[in-house]
Structure formats: C-alpha cells, structure tokens
Amino acid sequence: MQAVNFSQERSKFDSKTEAVGNDCLLGQIASFIESLHLSYDEVVYKIPYRNMVIMQKDKLHTAYGDVMKEVLDEDMFKNREFDN
Numbered sequence: 001m002q003a004v005n006f007s008q009e010r011s012k013f014d015s016k017t018e019a020v021g022n023d024c025l026l027g028q029i030a031s032f033i034e035s036l037h038l039s040y041d042e043v044v045y046k047i048p049y050r051n052m053v054i055m056q057k058d059k060l061h062t063a064y065g066d067v068m069k070e071v072l073d074e075d076m077f078k079n080r081e082f083d084n
Contacts, residue, residue, distance in 0.1 A: 032056065 032043045
C-alpha cells in the first residue's frame with residue numbers, strides 16, 4: 001500500500017481538480033479545526049497530533065470507484081466448506 005497526499009485522497013481518481021494547501025503546520029491546524037470541528041485549544045494543546053491525523057483519515061468521506069474493505073483470513077474462510 002502506498003501513502004497518498006492530502007490532495008490525492010480528497011479528489012476523484014480521474015478528476016482534474018485537486019485540493020491545495022495543508023503544507024505547513026498552520027495549514028494543518030486550520031484543516032483540523034475546520035474538518036474535525038475542533039477548537040484551536042483542542043488542536044494545539046489537548047489532542048495529540050497522531051490522533052488528529054487518524055481522526056481526519058478515518059472521518060466519513062465520499063469514496064469514488066471500488067471501495068475495498070480489509071477482511072481477516074479467519075472471517076473470509078469461516079463460512080466456507082472445504083472438500084477433503
């Protein structure tokens with residue numbers, strides 16, 4: 001799996017539009033405040049940066065194309081019968 005930048009994550013696969021900004025600390029603070037509906041105090045002093053990145057990444061958003069869900073091996077083979 002390859003990491004994608006903010007612009008790639010928020011735009012359609014075949015779209016010519018892109019999200020710009022969020023390249024410096026102040027841009028990230030503004031993005032967290034806006035997208036997660038947090039106060040400046042929460043973003044800067046209370047919630048760890050790692051947690052906000054996870055919160056922003058996991059926030060519900062529109063997905064385009066095929067959406068793939070991760071499935072554990074046990075779940076995938078749980079209901080299958082094997083011929084011996």
